[in-house]
Amino acid sequence: MPADHSPSTAAELARWITADLAVPVEVEAAALRHLLDGLGNAVAAVRADAAGPALAVATGLGGPAEATVLGTSTRISAPAAALANGTLVHALDFDDTHAGGLVHATAVVLPAAFAVGEQVGADGRAVLDAAVVGYEVACRVASAAPHGFHAAGLHATMVAGVFSSAAVAARLLGLDAATTTHALGIAGSQAGGLLAFLATGASTKQLHPGFASQSGILSARLAAAGATGPETVFDGPHGVYDALATGPVDVSVVLRDLGSVWETTRIGIKPWPTCQLAHATMAAAAAGLASAGADVDAVVAVHARVHPDSASVVCVADRDLVQPVGPYAAKFSLPWSVAALLVDGHVGVETYAPAQLARPEIGALAARITWEETPGHGVAADAAGDVVLTLADGRTVTGHVDRSPGGGSAPLTDADLRAKLAGNAGPLADPLAEAVLSLPGAADLTTLLNRAAAAADAPLEVPA
Structure with missing residues (x-):
């Protein structure tokens, strides 16, 4: 005591x-x-x-x-x-x-x-x-x-x-x-x-x-x-x-x-299925590329300013950050995740499938991503994201976000949460959402659990 x-x-x-x-x-x-x-x-x-x-x-x-x-x-x-x-x-x-x-x-x-x-x-x-x-x-x-x-x-x-x-x-x-x-x-x-x-x-x-x-x-x-x-x-x-x-x-x-x-x-709430400590840099890099009006092929180099506590997790030099050994290693590699977002324009569950980890275009860009540790105020997961992109025509453009998307001053909207749920839970996402949001008045968990089982068992939708 x-x-x-x-x-x-x-x-x-x-x-x-x-x-x-x-x-x-x-x-x-x-x-x-x-x-x-x-x-x-x-x-x-x-x-x-x-x-x-x-x-x-x-x-x-x-x-x-x-x-x-x-x-x-x-x-x-x-x-x-x-x-x-x-x-x-x-x-x-x-x-x-x-x-x-x-x-x-x-x-x-x-x-x-x-x-x-x-x-x-x-x-x-x-x-x-x-x-x-x-x-x-x-x-x-x-x-x-x-x-x-x-x-x-x-x-x-x-x-x-x-x-x-x-x-x-x-x-x-x-x-x-x-x-x-x-x-x-x-x-x-x-x-x-x-x-x-x-x-x-x-x-x-x-x-x-x-x-x-x-x-x-x-x-x-x-x-x-x-x-x-x-x-x-x-x-x-x-x-x-x-x-x-x-x-x-x-x-x-x-x-x-x-x-x-x-x-x-x-x-x-995460918008991307990867370590949250990389999200601010990912968002800043995407913002910088968008502001440049350039294609990812024009990116010669990316340099990021990273909170020291983030760098100690997602920028650790004693492991291969360019060719990760597995899905979790990729999720904890800032260069690889930033490169994947810039190359594909999005990051989803499929991004970190084992077969995706050796994609040469992602590895090539990841190899051109550098960083420096920049002390920030507050905790790493609330830190701002700042990057400088160097383009093939000699221009440099900056990208900045006040914090990683999904929380704090940049919460995930209800619409984005529903979109994430639809991607995760498939065609029966709406009944599942209804069961969860009705929880305060539910007699027990039976309906919610049954709907989760039905969603998991529903066939994947195939685009027409």
Whole structure:
């Protein structure tokens, strides 16, 4: 506990997690948008068979028929379903990002909310309230150490996600504040998620939200069964920030203005299925090319100014950024993603298919993209994008965006969100959207889950 013997951060957070919740209208609307986006990403992953190993293992774990694997009719234990569903939401790296914490919030909120919500037969309002609690916990725990977990070589989504999923599960299971405090303490011992995938073709990143969601549910169940966890999990000594974060940490962020300032409204929705830290540069490069009125073939070179914390993730010189070894390596290569956007004029799920990675025109342009680290104000995911394009006729043109598209001052519009959903969920996207947006008044999750399964099973539309 803190030195002045006041209640610990975990205890105070647990009181809020388990208390009555009045969700403002704008927060509810934001949460529904994110749940819709996350469910669409999961359906797209099922349609693309992008998380086969996780689904096979989760299905093999079996257990009582408590919860549904998204996009299917398969029902297994809630922890096993959360493993599958967390992986599905994040499998394509198309899911949302909270800039302050650099955390993929829906990938650790939706799986726990839907799995435990279905397990206990919760109505839509209870599931939505639990999801809002999860969003706040995930974003705040990560924001207390901005870029600190990544700097230590860990994926903030998994570190913060175990606490978020534990909070969601505890609320839906009806645990009291004391038991929820133990759940948070137990969750801390399961925080992790190595960034080692960055330099390899490994798919471990897509598993991290699944691990977090499963572990959070298990933490709540263990606490309910009488296991205890350290109340000092956030404050230390030997807490999660002491052990797993590098750089400045402000634990007070976890509780600051809790219930009056809502981080749920500050989560951005991705327009492109690649690392969000490259998005500002991608948008700036596209803007520069458009302003030049030139064709991509006229681009001789591109030079970008990049926030140091972004460069440490998407511009790392110890791996091949021009010829990535696999889809995830391409998603975490700023030069390759910028080149793909300029060459094709768009970036979609198909851009990062293995067969696309050796395209010579993208590799040739990526090889002509350079960068310099430019200290910026605030966190990397909110940084501006600035590029200079050199053209074959000798002209230089600049491209600038105030921040990456999809969040903050440049949120994804409802129309763009629906277009993204249509691309992800196919011809049955509209009924799926209706089910998600009707969640506050739903008796349970049955209609929503059935429509997700139908969308995933619908045949791909073939243009006439």
